[in-house]
Every structure is written in structure tokens, then in C-alpha cells.
Amino acid sequence: MRIFRISAVCLGLLLAVPAARAQNDDPKAVIEKAVKAHGGEEALTKHPAYRAKLKGALEVMGLSLDFSSEGLMTRNDRMRSEIVLEVMGVKVSVVQVFNGQQGWMKVGDEDTKEVEEEHLKEMKEEGHSVRVGSLAPLLKDKAYTLTYLGEIKVGDKPAVGVKVQAKGFREIDLWFDKASGLMVKTQRTTYDLTARKEVLKETYLSDYQEANGVKHARKVRIDQDGKKLLEGEITEYKVLDKVDDREFAKP
Secondary structure, eight states: OTTOOOOOOOOOOOOSSGGGOOGGGSHHHHHHHHHHHTTOHHHHHHOSEEEEEEEEEEEETTEEEEEEEEEEEETTSOEEEEEEEEETTEEEEEEEEEOSSOEEEEETTSOOEEOOHHHHHHHHHHHHHHHHHTOTHHHHOTTEEEEEEEEEEETTEEEEEEEEEETTSOOEEEEEETTTOOEEEEEEEEEETTTTEEEEEEEEEEEEEEETTEEEEEEEEEEETTEEEEEEEEEEEEEESOOOGGGGSOO
16 A cells, blocks of 8 residues: 655745745745746646656565556546565566546456545545646646745755645645755655554655656655655656546556
């Protein structure tokens, strides 16, 4: 279950005179800078979906397990992911699909199972976090409330943050490199389906590169309750002009 798990934004300090607020005091201005840094609103909204491949190591119950994965995400929250774990020399595949309403999971050669209500809720939260992390919707969609968080250090560099709230979803904190505007960290609460409790998930993003006019992180690290859960490298990233609905059928 732990393999089911992106985003970050920025902010500044208020000036003494409200009418003369600096641009980086305004959460929307922070998002505008971030959108521009990641390729611009047109590039970020032009394509309906993207596909990415990731490889790395997953920390589970004291073990470091090598994995490779491929994920497909759409702007309307549909997702498909397949992860292949190597456990004691044996490869195990896990496929998860969310079509926007229903979710399924298939482990190895076992029968496909429709996910339970708690798992389905986390799939919806994951889709929401992907949409928030795409940044462009935050500029115009009134469903989002943005709040300035201030400045922290991510690594050894200053970053500014924006809290994103939307009705029916958990809040997400986004942190952006103060100089470049690129997203460097996201933070949100998730529900650990194995431990059956809420945990803090922090995602760190670095080593940006460009694909089809969109900048994306190549390196990812995820911490859960302050401990490393996953570290990996995005080996392939493609934006898609269209996606086949059959990709989100029951696996």
C-alpha cells in the first residue's frame, strides 16, 4: 500500500504600508512566478496528460527495495500506475488505476480488486495533489484558497511557500526556490493504509530539465513522518496530446 503516494510554491514578507506590498508577499504572485518558471500557463495547460517513468529505492519495514515504475496522469485526475518491486530477488508488480470515480489494484497474478473506501479517498487526494502541483489551475480557479506561508530553507537555499486549500480535500503546502520560482518541496497529510493512521508526507524535487516546453524535476525524494520513504530519478517524461480511455479501465 505504501507505494501509493507531488508539489511546492513560495511567498515573501509584508511591507509596513499595505498599499505598497511587494510582489512576493502575494501568494498569487508567487504562483504566477512559479507558473512562468515551469514553462508558462499555455505550456502547462496545453496537454491533457503526461506519462513518466521513475526508478529508485523504496524503504519498507527496514528494507531498501529497488523499484521501477511508470505513471500516467491526466488533468481531470485520472491515474494509472504500475510499480515493479524486487523483493529478495523476486519481482512483484503492483498496478493501480483510478478512473475519476472508481479505483482498482492488482498485485502480481492475483485477481484485480476494487479498492476499499479509504484507499479510494487517497486516490482522489493524490489526483487533487497532482492537479495542484500542475500550478496553472491555481491562477484562475476560485475553488482554491491561497495563503502566504513565509520563507524557509530547503536544502541550503531559501524557499517561499503557499498553502493551498480546497473544499473536500486536505490542504497542501507548496514551496518554491526563492530565486528561480521552481517547486522544491510539497507537504501534506496523507493516510497510511498499512499503519491505518495519518502521516506527514514531504516531497522534495530537484534537478530540473525541460520537456516540450515544460520544466519538471528529475530527482524526487519522499519523507514520511520525517523518515525517508522513497528516493528516485525520473528517467522519462512525456507530455501527451491525447490519452486512450482504455488506459483507465479495470486492469
